[in-house]
Amino acid sequence: MGTARTKIATAGSVHECASPPLSAGSATGIAEHVATRTAARQLAEFLSALFTDLVPVVPEKASVVLAVPDRWAVFGADKVIPPASSRTGRVLSRVLIDSVGFASARLVPGLQCVAAAQSRPGRQAGSLLVLDVGASTVDAAIYVLDGPTTRLIDVAHGDLTSAGWRDSPSEVAAAAVGRLLARVDGPLVPHAVVTGGNATAAVLEAVRSAAAGRITSVRWADPTETARGALLIARGESTALAEYPHNVGVSAHLIRDGLLETLVLPLTASPMRLTVTEDHVGPLPVVIQLDRSGSWLPTDLGSDVTPGEHEIALLPRNGTHGAIRIDSEVHRIALVASAEG
Numbered sequence: 422m423g424t425a426r427t428k429i430a431t432a433g434s435v436h437e438c439a440s441p442p443l444s445a446g447s448a449t450g451i452a453e454h455v456a457t458r459t460a461a462r463q464l465a466e467f468l469s470a471l472f473t474d475l476v477p478v479v480p481e482k483a484s485v486v487l488a489v490p491d492r493w494a495v496f497g498a499d500k501v502i503p504p505a506s507s508r509t510g511r512v513l514s515r516v517l518i519d520s521v522g523f524a525s526a527r528l529v530p531g532l533q534c535v536a537a538a539q540s541r542p543g544r545q546a547g548s549l550l551v552l553d554v555g556a557s558t559v560d561a562a563i564y565v566l567d568g569p570t571t572r573l574i575d576v577a578h579g580d581l582t583s584a585g586w587r588d589s590p591s592e593v594a595a596a597a598v599g600r601l602l603a604r605v606d607g608p609l610v611p612h613a614v615v616t617g618g619n620a621t622a623a624v625l626e627a628v629r630s631a632a633a634g635r636i637t638s639v640r641w642a643d644p645t646e647t648a649r650g651a652l653l654i655a656r657g658e659s660t661a662l663a664e665y666p667h668n669v670g671v672s673a674h675l676i677r678d679g680l681l682e683t684l685v686l687p688l689t690a691s692p693m694r695l696t697v698t699e700d701h702v703g704p705l706p707v708v709i710q711l712d713r714s715g716s717w718l719p720t721d722l723g724s725d726v727t728p729g730e731h732e733i734a735l736l737p738r739n740g741t742h743g744a745i746r747i748d749s750e751v752h753r754i755a756l757v758a759s760a761e762g
Contacts, residue, residue, distance in 0.1 A: 427471075428644060428645045428647060428648035429471070429648055430645070430648035430649050430651060430652040431478055431652070435645045435648055435649065437644075437645060462520075464513075464516055464520075465516050465520035465521055468480075468517075468521045469520075469521055469522075472521075480521050480522040480523045480524075481522050481523075481524060482524060483523060483524060484523065484524055484525040484526070484527070484655060485517060485523045485525075485526050485527070485655070486526075486527050486528075486529055486534075486651040486652070486654050486655040487513070487517065487526065487527070487528055487529070487651070488529060488530070488531035488534045488647050488648075488651055489504050489510065489513070489528045489529070489530060489531060490530070490531065490558075490560065490578075491530040491531060491532045491533070491560050491562045491573065491576040491578075492560070492576050492578050493507050493509070493510060493528070493530065494530045494533075494573055494576070494663070495573070495575065495576055501572075501573050501663065501664055501665065501737070501738060502663070502664070503528070503663040503664070504528040504529070504530060504663075505527070505528045510528050513528060514526050514528065527654075527655075529651060529654055529661050530562070530573060530576075530661075531553055531560065531647050532551045532552070532553055532560055532562040532564065532576070532647075533562075533564060533571050533573060533650075533654075533661050534646075534647045534648070534649075534650035534651040534654065534661075535551050535553065535614060535616055535642060535646050535647050535650055536549055536551055536562075536564040536566060536571045536614075536650065537571050537650035537651075537653050537654050537659035537661060538642070538646045538647075538649050538650035538653065538659075539551075539566060539614060540566050540568065540569045540570065540571055540653075540659050541568070541569060542568050542569050543568060544566060544567070544568050544569075546565065546566065546567040546568075546741050547565070547566055547608070547609070547610040547741070548563050548564070548565055548566075548574060548605070548607065548608070548609050548610060548741065549563065549564050549565075549566050549609070549610045549613070549614065550562075550563055550598070550601075550602075550609055550610070550613040550614075550628075550632065550635075550636060551563075551564060551613065551614045551615070551616075552594060552597070552598070552613070552614070552615045552616070552617070552620075552628060553615075553616050553617040553647070554590050554593075554594050554615060554616075554617040554618075554619040554620045554624050555581075555617045555618055555619060556581070556618055556619065557580070557581050557582045558578065558579065558580055558581060559578070559579035559580075559581065559590065559593045559594050559597050559617075559619075560576060560577075560578055560579075560597070561576065561577045561578075561579075561594065561597040561598050561601045562574075562575065562576040562577075562601070563575055563576075563601065563605050563609070565741050566610070567741070569658065569659045569660055570659070570660045570662060571659065571660070571661055571662065572662040572665075572666065573738075574605055574738050574739070575601060575604055575605050575738055576601070577597040577598070577600045577601040577604075578597065579593035579594065579596060579597040580593070581593055581619075589623075590619040590621070590623075590624050591621075591623045591624050591626075591627035592627070594615075594624050594627055594628055594631075595627040595628065595630065595631035596631075598628055598631040598632060599631050602631075602632060602633070602635060605739070606739075607739075607753060608635075609632075609635050609636055610636075611636055611637040611638065612636065612637065612638050612639070612640055613628060613629070613632065613636045613638070613639045613640070614639075614640050614642050615628055615639055615640070615641055615642065616641070616642040616643065616644055616646050616647065617644060618644055620641055620642075620644075625639040625641060626639075664737075665735075665737035665738075665743060666711075666712050666713065667709050667710060667711055667712065667713060667742065667743070668687065668709070668710035668713050669687070669688045669707065669708070669709050669710075669735050669743065669745075669754065670685035670686050670687045670688055670707070670708055670709075670710075670717070671685070671686045671688060671695060671705060671706060671707055671708070671733065672684075672685055672706040672707075672708050672717075673685070673686050673695075673706075685708060685717060688707075688733060688734065688735040688745070689734070689735055690734060690735055690736070690737065691734065692732045692733065692734040692746075693732070693733055693734070694730060694731070694732060694733075695730070695731050695732075695733045696729070696730050696731075697726055697727070697728045697729060697730075697731060698728060699728045701726070701728060702725070703725055703726075704721065704722045704723070704724060704725055704726060704752075705722055705726040705733070705745065705747060705752075706719075707720045707722060707745055707754065708720060709742060709754060709756070718756060718757075719756075719757050720742075720754050720755060720756060720757065721755045721756075721757050722745060722747075722752035722753075722754065722755075723752055723753070723755065724752065726747060731747050731748055732746075732747075732748055733745065733746070733747055734746045736751060739751065739753065742754040742755070742756065
């Protein structure tokens with residue numbers, strides 16, 4: 422749902438209609454203020470009428486995937502959370518199920534839906550820059566695409582309606598891309614994707630320029646691409662991951678009853694203290710269990726770790742497989758050649 426236009430994709434077609442106005446006014450759309458009683462009632466009335474008059478769907482027999490602002494999924498510097506776990510997300514879910522009457526409802530970041538429309542089985546993993554330049558807001562995000570799977574890395578937001586001097590959509594989009602790419606290093610998919618009602622040729626050129634050589638081109642996507650991607654997620658043809666999907670740990674040694682044992686110390690975003698012995702040579706022996714199943718696979722952090730005590734933490738929103746922070750240094754997790762094969 423957007424501030425100006427709402428797009429709905431069903432099994433047979435894509436519909437587009439005007440979004441309901443908020444009595445209080447909102448630069449970010451009705452979903453952003455659904456926690457208020459008035460907005461929740463407006464949304465329920467709007468969707469109930471919509472599915473009665475326009476879209477051939479019986480809510481009681483249908484499940485819905487609703488695109489929401491991507492920033493609902495970002496918490497703190499390193500954590501990604503399901504949008505439905507936020508206060509507004511919980512209220513919105515109740516409106517969709519209790520008031521409108523859907524059999525089930527799932528909230529997915531809007532740009533993840535756009536990214537889902539670019540995903541396909543067998544696609545090589547990579548980080549995609551994607552933007553939505555709407556009537557009042559700009560959202561820029563980086564998603565990891567891995568076959569039909571998408572996962573959020575980071576997001577930046579810009580407001581086109583702030584008080585005082587108003588920047589153009591091109592300027593706001595370029596600023597959002599600049600802030601986002603300053604936080605996310607590493608290679609990107611060469612072609613960025615931009616959608617939204619204000620995604621003009623000037624905006625596309627501003628995005629390409631702001632990326633400073635990290636992409637080669639920018640593709641315009643029809644504003645209905647968000648709804649089409651949401652439909653792929655609803656059908657199970659694309660998997661929208663809400664959280665970091667892997668287990669990561671450090672392979673360590675323990676002497677128990679006089680015998681040497683090997684175990685994996687799990688890593689999380691919360692720092693842990695780890696002592697590297699004097700006889701250790703090489704990188705920190707970090708291992709990864711892809712999709713939290715199967716064998717632990719070796720990784721390469723790219724540089725050696727010195728003996729002594731270190732503070733270690735997992736950075737799940739950094740690159741395809743995340744990164745490891747060792748004291749103040751960040752090392753991206755890369756699978757070794759044998760693990761990738």
